[in-house]
Amino acid sequence: MLSPSDKALVPFVSVDNMMQLIHHVGLPEMLRGLADYIADDFSRWERFDKTPRVASHSAEGVIELMPTSDGETYGFKYVNGHPKNTVEGLQTVTAFGLLADVETGYPVLLTEMTMLTALRTAATSALVAKTLAPKGATIMAMIGNGAQSEFQSLAMMAIGGITHVRLYDIDPAATAKCAANLAGTGLHVTSCTSAEDAIEGAQILTTCTADKAYATILTDNMVGAGVHINAIGGDCPGKTEIAPAILERGDIFVEYPPQTRIEGDIQQLADDHPVTEIWEVLAGRRAGRTSDKQITIFDSVGFAIEDFSALRFVRDRIEGTAFFHPLDLLADPDDPRDLFGMLNRAKV
């Protein structure tokens, strides 16, 4: 366990420790906890430094840095998005992140964030759906049954009151995997053979597909009045999921407009197309759903403040546990100015 004298040792949460932490806390409880931390940080939205994430694009994917600070604590996430990776046995999305003390600049946490991103994305989706989805929504269509899909489904159950999920993926093996993983969780699962079949009777339509293309997962004629669309997979320039006509018919809610206009489904619309920032709805400053007929669309791309919240959650929850390793990440000479002497003394 770290002690205050170990300031130069940084707690590091490996993938294995993250998985143990999730099991220790319990997945539904952790999803609810993350949603609470995200809601808390969204309520302090104006205090944060905000910038669209810094993206390095290639033909195959993107590598991004996502920084933010509330003036006391600084955080960033490194994340990639490579849709073709899965055919080579690699993840589409991998991530790690860091939290630091603004006063000293010293890191206070380094952690894996591949698992954590799946949880925070799902917690954000469910927090938003709880606000925007039609009252009493119980059925969700889950289109795209890859790495995020079980987390999305279980968060919608833990936070959003969903009892039924209807799965569809162009790859039947992905649907079979997702259905098997959701067995015994309490969710009623139906495997479908088309997106049209999956959305039958659903009040929440989640799209979470990965293709570096202007894909149309939901066409205009598929979407009737009153549904909530949780659009997760369109999160990069040239990568979308929702037909522009649906975006024109619905009311669009986003995280941070300067980033979403570059990366979200709304990249297909005019730069001044009206959108509502979701933090304002959660804070009670702007209206969310105002009628039973309204189509609400959460054009999610994932914003740095959600990662900051997740990092804060992990920092708080590992305290007093064994779910981390102290990492020798920072040089710590006895005399702070004698870095060279420290090097000399280390000679064997």
Ligand code: NAD
């Ligand atoms: P993944 O590669 O594990 O799964 C994607 C699935 O989509 C695959 O099973 C694939 O077969 C399926 N698919 C592709 N085209 C389809 C189509 N036309 N119809 C139905 N299914 C289709 O990826 P993942 O980790 O689950 O991520 C999914 C998407 O979500 C990615 O684009 C990723 O960038 C994005 N994402 C967004 C956020 C956010 O905060 N908004 C966070 C994490 C991931």
